[in-house]
Amino acid sequence: MSSNGRHCLSKIFQPIINVSKTANLSHRDVTSKSQRLMLELGIIHQAIPGCFHFLPLGIKSLNKLVRIVDEEMSKIGGQKIRRSRPDLFHLKDRHSHDYILSPTHEEVASDLIARLAPLSYKNFPLRLYQMSNKYRDEMKPRFGLMRGREFLMKDMYSFDVDAESAMKTYEEVCQSYDNVFKRVGIDFVKVLVCRNCDYSANVELSGSNKCPNCEEQEKIDVQTGIEVGHTFLLGSKYSEPLKARFLAKNGKPEVLQMGSYGIGLSRTIAASVEVLSSEQEMGWPDSLAPYNVIILPPKSGSKEESTMKGVAEKLYSDLEAQIPSLKDNVLLDDRVSLTIGRRQVDARRVGYRYMIVINQKAAEHPPLFELYDAKENIRVYLSQNELFRYIKDYTMF
Helix, strand or coil: CCCCCCCEHHHCCCCCCCHHHCCCCCHHHCCCHHHHHHHHCCCEEEEECCEEEECHHHHHHHHHHHHHHHHHHHHCCCEECCCCCCCCEEEECCCCCEEEECCCHHHHHHHHHHHHCCEEHHHCCEEEEEEEEEECCCCCCECHHHECCEEEEEEEEEEECCHHHHHHHHHHHHHHHHHHHHHHCCCCCCCEEECCCCCEECCCCCCCCECCCCCCECCEEECCCCCCEEEEEEECCCCCCCCCEEECCCCCEEECEEEEEEEEHHHHHHHHHHHHCCCCCCCCCCCCCCCCEEEECCCCCCHHHHHCCCHHHHHHHHHHHHCHHHCCCEEECCCCCCCHHHHHHHHHHHCCCEEEECCHHHHCCCCCEEEEECCCCEEEEECHHHHHHHHHHHCCC
16 A cells, blocks of 8 residues: 555565466466466465465455454354464374474364353353464365465354254354355355255265255256355264363253354355456456456556546545445556556456556546456446446445
C-alpha cells in the first residue's frame, strides 16, 4: 500500500518466476495447474517439497477465507481459541529429515476440558475451534497446497452432554460448512451423484452404478473432486479415556460426547484456483480473489497520460467510496513504464475479475472506461455510473 492509502502493484512483493528454470523445482514436482500458476505468479513460493510460503497476494486471499469461516462459526456459537503444544513429537521422515509435529488435537481438546472438569452441564454445548498448521509425512508431496507436508486447517471440537445434543451440533456444523462453501462460490458435490433423484454418496460407500435410493440403473455420474472438509461424530472415543466429563443435573460426573470438524483452508484456496483456472490464466472466486478490481492508467509519456492525469486515482477512490464491498479490494497498476498491453496480459494471468483500462475514451464527454470482466469474458465501454452499476450487479463478495 502506498503512502496515500491506495494499493499499488509496484509496492507488492510478487516474484514472477519460470517454474521450469527454478533451482529447487523440477518438472515432475509441479503436478497441477493451480500449483504451477500460484508459483509462477508469486502467490506462493516453495520452501521445501510439500511446504510453501504464502506471499502477500496469497495471504490476502487466505485472510478472506478465514474471515468467512470465522463469521459462519460465530453464527453457530463457535468460539475461537489457540491451543498451545505442551508435548511435541520429534521424528524423522522417510528421507531422514528431522521434524517436530504437534499431537493430534482431538486429544488436546479432550485434555483441555478434562483439566477444567468437572464443568456444569450448563456450560454445554461447547464448540471450540482453531486455525493452525498441520503436518503430514507425505511420501510424495504433490498438487502444491492440495497435498503437501504442511497445510493450514480450521478444526473444531464440540462437546455435548448426550448423543441427541451431539447430533444436533453435528447437523448445525454441517449446515455451517455448506454456508462457508456457498459463500466461497465454488460448487461442492459428493463423488457419486444420481441424476434421477439427486442421491449422492462417497465412492467408497457406494461404488455401484445402481442408485441405492431410487434403484435407477445407469444414472450414476462419477465425478472427481477435491476433499476440502470433513465432519465426524466421535462419541466418547477420546472423552472417556481422557476423563473429559461434566456434572449432570443430578450432580454426578458423566462423559461428554464429542464431534470433530475440519476445513482445509490452504487446500480450499488451491482447489478454487484449480477449478476456475485455465492452463495459462488464474481464476478466482470473487470471495477469495486478492483484489477484485485492477485499474490500469496510461503509459508514462503517452498522449493519454498528459490529458488524463489523476483520473485513475480518482476512479480508485470513487469505487471504494460508492461500493463498500470494494474497500481494500481495488488495486492500481502503477507500473506506468510498461505498456498497457503488457499490463493487461499480467492482469489476465493473475486473474483479477475486473480490469479497468484508462485510455483515450476516458477523455471524452462523458468519459467512458474500458472494462474487461474476466469471469464473463466481456469487454465493454461504460460511463462511470454504468461501470459502478455493472460491478455491483455482477459481483458476489
